[in-house]
Amino acid sequence: MESGCDSGWSWVVLTCVLLSQVAMGGICLTGGVMYVIIERQFGENPVGNFWLCAMPFTMWFLSPPLGSFLTNRYGYRVCGLVGTCAASLGLMLSFFVKHRDPLFATYGFLTGFGLGIHYTSGYAALNDYFDKYKVLATGIASIGNNVGLVAFSKLISVFDRRFSFSGTMLILGGLMLNLCPLSIAFIPRRCTQKVNEIKGLDDKKCINIFLLKNLSFVSWIIANFFTNISLSIYFLQLPAYSIQTGFTEENFSILWLSYGVSNIVGKVVFSALAQSPRVNTIVLYTVCLATSGLVIGLTPVLLTQTGVLVLTGCVGFFSCVTGALIAAVTFEIVGFENFADGMGLVMPFKSFGNLIGGPLGGLLLSSTGTYSVSFYTAGSSMLLASLFVLYPELNKRFGLDTYRSKRKLKSELRVEKNTVAANTCETEALTQRVINIDIKSRKCIDECINE
Structure with a gap:
């Protein structure tokens, strides 16, 4: 099978990255479900519990700089295998935990850290294996996160009822090991025409921090910071809030089904739109973020099951660009040569936003006793992010x-x-x-x- 850009093996790699994203999304995006379980298992402490549940997602985005280093130094196959083993070990060690605090090290730090390294390897492989269909490939790969969110939100609830919290962690650790054979499919290569353009790329040993002198790129990473503050609050508090509107712990997974399906549809739609040379990817990203912010802010207004379900679907549809188009926007701002470093620098800022969003949401809930302020804050943060995304386009047009x-x-x-x-x-x-x-x-x- 051909191993060139956009060739037969490229689609095999895309399939493996897609399946990897299912597992990673199933662990990192189900923090709201885990919050309900951890609160029942270890007691009520909104700030601490929300912080813990935000940790895998946070570390997922914080570890790509190291993942970028490993990818540049040893190749994305090694990077993927190392990340898989770390994530699986973290979940399996959580089986032995009897108190909440050690989970910060096992479930929070080690698992999220490993998944972040694997995430970087997968997208680095896609960046090498695709040229003409790069935007479409990254959009398809990001669909796996939504499939994982829908599937694992239900699986985790079932595992918890049948095998308790400890048993659930052990099973999830075993499932993560399936990422090892997927990583082996990431055969190291470079598109010949791009290698000739970029002399010595394989010899890079560290991240190009000089990208931070680019104001368009700085504005882009600030936008990702505020985006993840918003999404962190929303993801972590939606399941608990939905119980107040009539959902139960057994059926609130339908919210994630609404979010996941609409998110998948959105990724297909917006990835196809971004593939067209007539569509401005940055403007498209900005409009979607602004719409998401408005919808998130409306969540406390509609206190019915139908209202929450519809708004959740809208958030899923428009916020999909944070997964489907993040690589495309980063590529447009920094170019091919600095793509891996650009992604490596963007992800820590996403993680900082996520790290702040979790405890901030818990603090707002503890101090006000209502979820409304949290959702208003999340919506405002998303609107602010949309303004920062727009700067690179304004810079390009007006110099x-x-x-x-x-x-x-x-x-x-x-x-x-x-x-x-x-x-x-x-x-x-x-x-x-x-x-x-x-x-x-x-x-x-x-x-x-x-x-």
């Missing part, structure tokens, strides 16, 4: 960075001119001193001759 660069260049030229003038004065003064010394020397010589 905001160009104006800044011109001012900086004028300042540098002014300093250089002053330096040259100062050096000229010093040179002239030195020349005059030499002339004076030379005159004095000649006078001394003449006096000696006359004597």
Whole structure:
């Protein structure tokens, strides 16, 4: 089977990445379901429990810098295997935990850390194996997260009822090991035409932090920070809030079904739109974020099962761009050469937003006693994120960075001119001193001759 760009083996790799995303989404996106279980298992403590349930998702996005390093140094196959083993070990160690706090290290840190490394390897492989259909491939791969969310939200509830919390962790750890054979399919390669354009890419040893000098990229990572504050609050509090509107622990998985199906449809629709050269990916991303923020803010207004179900579907449809188009927008801002480093720098900011969103939501719930303020905060954060996403497009159209660069260049030229003038004065003064010394020397010589 061919192993070139957009060839037969490329689609095999895409299938493996898709299945990997199912497992990763099933663990990291079900924090709201885990919150209900952990609260029942270890007691009520909204801030601590929300923080714990946000940890896998947080570490998933915090570990890609190391994943980027491993990918650049050892290849994405090794990176995928290392991440898989770490994630599985974290879940299996949670089987032995009898108190909540050690779960921060096992279920929270180690599991999320491993999944983040595997995530980076999968998307790095897609970046290598696809060229013409890159946007479509990343969009299809991200569908796996939604399938995992729908399937695992139900499975985790069933496992908990039948095997208790400890048994559930052990089973999930075993399921994660299935990512090992999927990682083996990531055969290291580079598209020949791109290798010729980028000399020495395989020799990179660290992340290019100079990308942070690019204001468009900085605006993009800030947007991801606020996006994940919003999504963290929403994901973690929706299941518990839905119980107040009439859902039960046994059937609130229908909310995730509504979210997951609409999210999948959205990813197909928006990935296809982004594939068209007539569609501006950044503007599309901005509109979807703004719409998501408005819908999230409306969640406390509709206190019926039907209302919550419809709004959940709308959030799923429009927020899908955070998975389907994040690679495409990053690629558009930083280019192919810096893509892996760009993704590696974006993900930590997503994780910081997620890390803040969990306990922030718990704090708002504890202090107000209602979920309304949390959803209003989440909606506002998403709207703010949409404004930051728009900056790279404004910069491209109106040359905001160009104006800044011109001012900086004028300042540098002014300093250089002053330096040259100062050096000229010093040179002239030195020349005059030499002339004076030379005159004095000649006078001394003449006096000696006359004597």
